[in-house]
Amino acid sequence: MKLINFEFLKLRKKSRGWLGPILVFILIMTAFPLTVEILNSNLEQAFFSVLWIATLLVMMLATEDIFLEDYNDGTLEQTAIKYDSLALLVAIKIFVYWSLIGIPISLIGALYAFGITGSIESALQILPVLIITTYIFLNIFSFGNALSLTKGSILGTLITMPLVLPLLVVLGKVVIAINLGISFLGFLFLLLGILSIIILILPMVISFVIKAHLE
Amino acid sequence: MKKILAAENLSYSINEAKLFQGLSFELHEGNALHVLGSNGSGKTSLLRIISGLTKPTRGIIKKYNTKNICFVGHKNALKQYLTVEDNISLLEVDKHIDLNIFLEKLELNNLLDVMVANLSYGQQKKLALLRVFLNDSDLLVLDEPCVGLDKNSKNILCSFLRDQKEDKKALIFSSHLSLDIDSEFINLDKVTS
Secondary structure (H helix, E strand, C coil), X not given: CHHHHHHHHHHHHXXXXXXXXXXXXXXXXHHHHHHCCCCHHHHHHHHHHHHHHHHHHHHHHHCCCCCHHHHHHCHHHHHHHXXXXXXXXXXXXXXXXXXXXHHHHHHXXXXXXXXXXXXXXXXXHHHHHHHHHHHHHHHHHHHHHHHCCCCCHHHHHXXXXXXXXXXXXXXXXHHHHHHHCCCCHHHHHHHHHHHHHHHHXXXXXXXXXXXXXXX | CCEEEEEEEEEEEECCEEEEEEEEEEXXXXXXXXXXXXXXXXXXHHHHHHHCCCCCCEEEEEECCCCCEEEECCCCCCCCCCEHHHHHHHCCCCCCCCHHXXXXXXXXXXXXXXXXXXXXXXXXXXXXXXXHXXXXXXXXXXXXXXXXXXXXXXXXXXXXXXHHHHCCCEEEEECCCXXXXXXXXXXXXXXCC
């Protein structure tokens, strides 16, 4: 519980850490209609693609220094000495980032979905998909960030990019299901399944990677 | 006296460069060990190996009855964008009964609302050393603890470390400055080959 409070305090007080990605997301979602002819049908066609890509990019941006700051100032060293496992810290960090960045972006994304499609049903259907997807993205990009901790975060994130491509395919199928009005619950459970595996395995893998960097 | 730590045949290399080889020593409760050596001789590496952060190339460290290790290295583990008070809570010493005494001794008591980024290097070092002053550890591992400290703070630290020795805590430190602490010595320049 103490670790959760500390991580919330750190991210909350570092406003550029959580507010920056949210503002970038709003900027992308607000600016994209300017590049499309102002007809509702055109907007609707492009909206979901832009939503997924914006979510992906913003999650990548959000994890840019998820471990780097703690590595540079020695906090990770202290945590590694104090606790037997760094995996708990990693899992908590990702959870806090998801709470302060992933969930707000999911809510804003759903709001935009309502604004563009005019359908509250679509917005409510897209919300749980966004909530799960942002958590998955954060885990995967945190892994990438840990891989290239001392070599610049973008390199590691790019290495992990192929891991998110199958997810984009699933997200595309979700949108088709929503647009056709057929059940998308199968895809939602698939995403939940992916998430449950990822949140169990990746924090442990990331903690090994970080320990290797600390040595 | 109970044994706290034993190093057996420790060697450490970075790439092809051998920093030290075949280093063995024991540390008992109430003992202090001063690690000496020129720059790059492996003082920091040795302290990190003892803390468990780094694995030796060869040899082992055995720890006996060591519940907690307090380590202060070159990095202060302070958050620059947080206030002194927030950092104290991150150090997990905010509930310590002696907190106010040490804040006053180190002249940090009037700086609680100040962002760490606005403190001088010495003040930041003193704040980081609260981890040592308010520790709950059997073994203190300090890497150049006096760097950046003024004379008064250095005296407070030395006096505190002498008290810790009397309380049967073990202490291992590296320092280029002479510290008024009764200790044994390891000179890494003499075990490097």
